[in-house]
Amino acid sequence: MSVYDLRFPTSDLLDGSDAMNPDPDYSAAYVVLDTSGPGLTGHGMTFTIGRGTEVCCAAIEAMRHCVIGQDLDALEADPGGFWRSIAGDSQLRWLGPEKGVIHLATAAVVNAVWDLFARRAGKPLWKYLSDMSAEQIVAAVDFRHISDALTRDEALTMLHGSEAGVAEREADLRANGYPAYITSAGWLGYPDDLIRSKTREALADGWDALKMKVGRDRDDDIRRTMVLRDELGPDRRLLIDANQVWDVNEAIDWTIALKGADPWWIEEPTSPDDILGHARIAQAVHPIRVATGEHCHNRIMFKQFFQSGGMDIAQIDGCRLGGVNEVIAVLLLAAKFGVPVCPHAGGIGLCQHVQHFSMFDYLRVSGRNDDRMIEYAGHLHEHFVTELEVRGGRYIAPTDAGFGLEMKIDSVRDYAFPDGAVWTARG
Amino acid sequence: MSVYDLRFPTSDLLDGSDAMNPDPDYSAAYVVLDTSGPGLTGHGMTFTIGRGTEVCCAAIEAMRHCVIGQDLDALEADPGGFWRSIAGDSQLRWLGPEKGVIHLATAAVVNAVWDLFARRAGKPLWKYLSDMSAEQIVAAVDFRHISDALTRDEALTMLHGSEAGVAEREADLRANGYPAYITSAGWLGYPDDLIRSKTREALADGWDALKMKVGRDRDDDIRRTMVLRDELGPDRRLLIDANQVWDVNEAIDWTIALKGADPWWIEEPTSPDDILGHARIAQAVHPIRVATGEHCHNRIMFKQFFQSGGMDIAQIDGCRLGGVNEVIAVLLLAAKFGVPVCPHAGGIGLCQHVQHFSMFDYLRVSGRNDDRMIEYAGHLHEHFVTELEVRGGRYIAPTDAGFGLEMKIDSVRDYAFPDGAVWTARG
Secondary structure, eight states: OEEEEEEOOGGGTOSOOOSSOSSOOOEEEEEEEEOSSTTOEEEEEEEEOSTTHHHHHHHHHTTHHHHTTOOHHHHHHOHHHHHHHHHTOHHHHTTOSSOHHHHHHHHHHHHHHHHHHHHHHTSBHHHHHHTSOHHHHHHTOOOTTTTTTOOHHHHHHHHHHTOTTHHHHHHHHHHHOEEEEEOTTOOTTOOHHHHHHHHHHHHHTTOOEEEEEOOSOHHHHHHHHHHHHHHHOSSSEEEEEOTTOSOHHHHHHHHHHTGGGOOSEEEOOSOTTOHHHHHHHHHHHTTSEEEEOTTOOSHHHHHHHHHHTOOSEEOOOTTTSSSHHHHHHHHHHHHHHTOOBOOOOOTTTHHHHHHHHHHHIIIIISOOOTTOOEEEOOSSGGGBSSOOOEETTEEOOOOSSBOSOOBOHHHHHHTBTTTSHHHHHHO | OEEEEEEOOGGGTOSOOOSSOSSOOOEEEEEEEEOSSTTOEEEEEEEEOSTTHHHHHHHHHTTHHHHTTOOHHHHHHOHHHHHHHHHTOHHHHTTOSSOHHHHHHHHHHHHHHHHHHHHHHTSBHHHHHHTSOHHHHHHTOOOTTTTTTOOHHHHHHHHHHTOTTHHHHHHHHHHHOEEEEEOTTOOTTOOHHHHHHHHHHHHHTTOOEEEEEOOSOHHHHHHHHHHHHHHHOSSSEEEEEOTTOSOHHHHHHHHHHTGGGOOSEEEOOSOTTOHHHHHHHHHHHTTSEEEEOTTOOSHHHHHHHHHHTOOSEEOOOTTTSSSHHHHHHHHHHHHHHTOOBOOOOOTTTHHHHHHHHHHHIIIIISOOOTTOOEEEOOSSGGGBSSOOOEETTEEOOOOSSBOSOOBOHHHHHHSBTTTSHHHHHHO
């Protein structure tokens, strides 16, 4: 196992920031697992925004005993047991449980192992997952603490129920890709004419759903969202994102004030831990949907968001949940409660992660993609060995084996913090 | 700032373990803040159970820029702003937000600063807090994301309302201490005759509330709790603790099966994140109270537990919440919702922490201690400079200035991991 602290000085390069995160340096605690198989390495990472990446690296190092010396066949034969051995390590569990740094690290390690499974099988992860039997899929899930909402047997029945049409959906996915949306025109601080020109560019590129950051100034938001709606026309989806800055009552008032622009969702209106608050907001701002989840840290939180009606759109994150196993659990829960999954992405590596999850969801879990889409941001993809393809507002199904998280050797060398060339040159 | 990774090999010494944590090595990520004041140092820590303590130390180190070079007078004049500068650091916040490793580290750093405040004032922390004006107390609280349940003005009104009788309560506290309870007789695996003899010892020492671990075997639990009830007689409080091992429905059935022993509370019946699950359990097992909170990670989670009725007893932890500031927020919320606070303690350093919080709660917030008590465990106190006094089943009010978290030089040297004498001798 090798662990790397990689940071990209995006705080002085990025087009925009949001109301909660003014100066992110997109970063990765990146892990590479070596095996005795010829040329077989597994790659995982957790996404961070600068300071503290070294803390995530330390947490990944603390999981060394969970993977070193393990037999890949044994892990693949019991993926649920493998997950529990990491997420349930009794001493490390105290530091969460199943949340924060230790869970971010769990994602990196667990996903590096799934990368090995998929690479060895010669399939991209979405295809590897979609080719698993219903029994194998539920065997990867830890139903502990969610069985009051979803049992193993229910999950099996659901998976068998969505088996019809898999081949047609796979053909559609390979031919047409998977729907996506972007924020290109919606950053805080963009003047109106830049919003207009960036929106026109996006529409010309085939995008038909755009997100705008809100939450700094209410009157400004009313004007900006109306400008965006004016450019989008009445039928395209306009999404707004407050990045947690409001308290519950403020979230309700502010969102209603933006109703004129007909937003399809309001994202992260308040604290990501506030299930009951989101449920109140969802009720008050209906039919505007409440979207959240990029900071929702485990299956138990998602379960409650679904039970309470506080999450109309589930924005799973590729690194916040404890890796593929827990993502599957949340996809199953979302399908049971009829909640569309629209993953969070951007940063670095998040687009690479979540495309596989949405494609698997389409083929084997929810069986649909008309009411859902994946976030996209166009930066930092050049650091990955496998090219990320997004065309005409859609993710193209990857064909390379694995997760697509392997980073280029030059990038690992140059962006290493604090000793890589990019950082030493900055002094 | 100096940071130490201290571990105590309790896994081969402790009397007992619980259903979730079989082999804890009680540990501390310990921080010492040096100042320019003669002999003035601040001491804080976060409690862990072994592996991963180094991750917490790394997180504390990552907060160096938040405290180094700060002026103590300025911090004391704006304790809320100081707290927000740490808990709200935008890059570190991504790693939580306000949960897990990064929040455990926040507790250590924030509490070390409060130790400085109290030491400089020459008062034990409980007295320092209790001597603050209502305005100063609310100035320490971050009302962000809890204002739908408690506003600054409501908190002020509550604090003014509980000012009557403070002097009498302080006299009572100094004379009689604060009620406590203990687990001495209730560890999993104790044979019945040991339960009986340990209970008799505890009663002879003045304890009148005892806790028993449950959750491994239902029939065994029924028998063991009845043995304990038999020894306690009908009027003393018998507490049971499942350490999160059940799912919601199982928790309901199992707790009801133990009703015969008349438990006063069931502690941690399921996942500490499951607000709605706890609310269902609380409704189903009433009048047995549902107690939880040692893994409840911030004020937003406590707010919802109180709003939902899922927490009849609030078991705040001295290191899980983000230090004194957030503890005050939760004490105020608990008082507003009428929920008794019975802090979690044990491990190492937790008793030292929470005694101050309960005493402050008694004097200035809830104004009562008849329906509440502090957990106590009798181990590892010898490593602290300030003696912890518990007599006749009650915590004696500390008189030394500060938090009482300063550890002895020999302990810091010998238990340092992995290079201290205790660890090198173990090989």
